Amino acid sequence: MPNFARCMNKKRCLLIINPISGTGNKRGLDALVASRLADNGLTVETAWTTAHGDATRLARRAAEEGFDSVIAAGGDGTINEAASALCGSRVKLGIIPCGSGNGLARHLDIPVDIRASLEIIGRDCPVACDYGSVNGKSFFCTFGVGFDAAVSDAFARGKHRGLVSYVNNTIRQFVNYNADEYTIRANGQIITEQAFLVAVCNASQYGNNAYIAPRATMTDGLLDITIIHAGNPLSTMLVGVDMLTGYTYRNALVDTIRVSSATIERKHPGPAHIDGEPVALGETLEVRCHPGQLWLYTNPDERPFRPIITPIASMIREARYSINRIFHPSLR
Numbered sequence: 001m002p003n004f005a006r007c008m009n010k011k012r013c014l015l016i017i018n019p020i021s022g023t024g025n026k027r028g029l030d031a032l033v034a035s036r037l038a039d040n041g042l043t044v045e046t047a048w049t050t051a052h053g054d055a056t057r058l059a060r061r062a063a064e065e066g067f068d069s070v071i072a073a074g075g076d077g078t079i080n081e082a083a084s085a086l087c088g089s090r091v092k093l094g095i096i097p098c099g100s101g102n103g104l105a106r107h108l109d110i111p112v113d114i115r116a117s118l119e120i121i122g123r124d125c126p127v128a129c130d131y132g133s134v135n136g137k138s139f140f141c142t143f144g145v146g147f148d149a150a151v152s153d154a155f156a157r158g159k160h161r162g163l164v165s166y167v168n169n170t171i172r173q174f175v176n177y178n179a180d181e182y183t184i185r186a187n188g189q190i191i192t193e194q195a196f197l198v199a200v201c202n203a204s205q206y207g208n209n210a211y212i213a214p215r216a217t218m219t220d221g222l223l224d225i226t227i228i229h230a231g232n233p234l235s236t237m238l239v240g241v242d243m244l245t246g247y248t249y250r251n252a253l254v255d256t257i258r259v260s261s262a263t264i265e266r267k268h269p270g271p272a273h274i275d276g277e278p279v280a281l282g283e284t285l286e287v288r289c290h291p292g293q294l295w296l297y298t299n300p301d302e303r304p305f306r307p308i309i310t311p312i313a314s315m316i317r318e319a320r321y322s323i324n325r326i327f328h329p330s331l332r
């Protein structure tokens with residue numbers, strides 16, 4: 001990578017683009033980012049990922065080469081890979097939400113519109129955020145076992161990405177899903193439960209404004225563990241409705257505990273997900289929060305979560321972006 005920017009005292013930024021994330025066209029994204037951020041004194045170099053794990057390798061190299069920031073253009077999986085290489089460093093991470101769910105971006109109130117998300121990066125207000133780990137693997141949004149892990153696994157194996165494919169997979173998994181038993185040790189308590197899922201949340205939502213832990217924040221040094229207890233199909237579906245309105249904490253089938261660390265045990269090894277990406281993990285899952293280890297460009301105008309109000313406001317804003325894209329289809 002050229003050293004020209006360093007000689008000119010300009011800040012260097014590596015833009016990492018995952019071409020397969022989400023469903024949008026990313027042609028011209030590199031040129032748009034470079035021209036918009038040039039006004040903010042940033043010199044942007046671009047790298048396109050070619051396979052799983054590439055974003056970690058590229059972000060690590062950027063940190064070693066003295067880049068000031070990295071921008072991840074993709075979904076939660078791409079952000080996870082890039083962020084994993086930057087934790088504990090001073091290199092800042094910007095997000096251009098181009099994924100299927102964009103849970104982390106939505107939690108941070110980063111608009112799911114490319115031009116608007118660049119304004120957040122241009123404002124240059126990084127915040128030191130927490131991240132979580134499970135058995136040493138980092139997560140930034142959510143980690144989970146149970147139903148959500150089954151959905152991630154089916155989604156990753158499917159041919160299509162995007163919201164429609166995600167909803168299809170969720171319905172198909174729901175019809176056949178059986179709850180499992182989990183034991184959670186945290187805050188001096190032992191909870192043994194038959195649960196539909198156990199989600200460990202650094203951020204509030206899975207993506208697509210599905211709030212699994214509406215009150216989670218990324219700056220409190222804690223993880224919110226949400227347990228959805230086993231129930232009948234109708235009451236479980238109602239939890240889904242509460243996730244969309246942000247009222248899960250009122251649902252009798254849902255419990256949330258806040259922890260700095262915890263151990264989750266299950267009867268057998270099996271599927272899990274880390275920021276929506278499926279992984280196979282063992283019976284014992286050690287989770288821990290790592291406070292303030294990742295410098296993230298977030299929205300300085302971020303408002304506190306309010307049930308109903310926040311989801312509806314997000315929906316209206318996102319509908320506006322979608323309508324804009326119909327009239328300006330060059331960059332979707």
Ligand SMILES: Nc1ncnc2c1ncn2[C@@H]1O[C@H](COP(=O)(O)OP(=O)(O)OP(=O)(O)O)[C@@H](O)[C@H]1O
Binds near residue numbers: 078099162
């Ligand atoms: N060129 C590539 N070809 C195939 N897979 C890739 C490539 N680049 C990255 N990946 C992998 O694509 C996967 C999905 O990426 P990502 O999570 O960013 O998108 P998404 O699943 O559409 O969005 P979200 O996680 O927000 O729902 C990640 O596991 C990543 O490692």
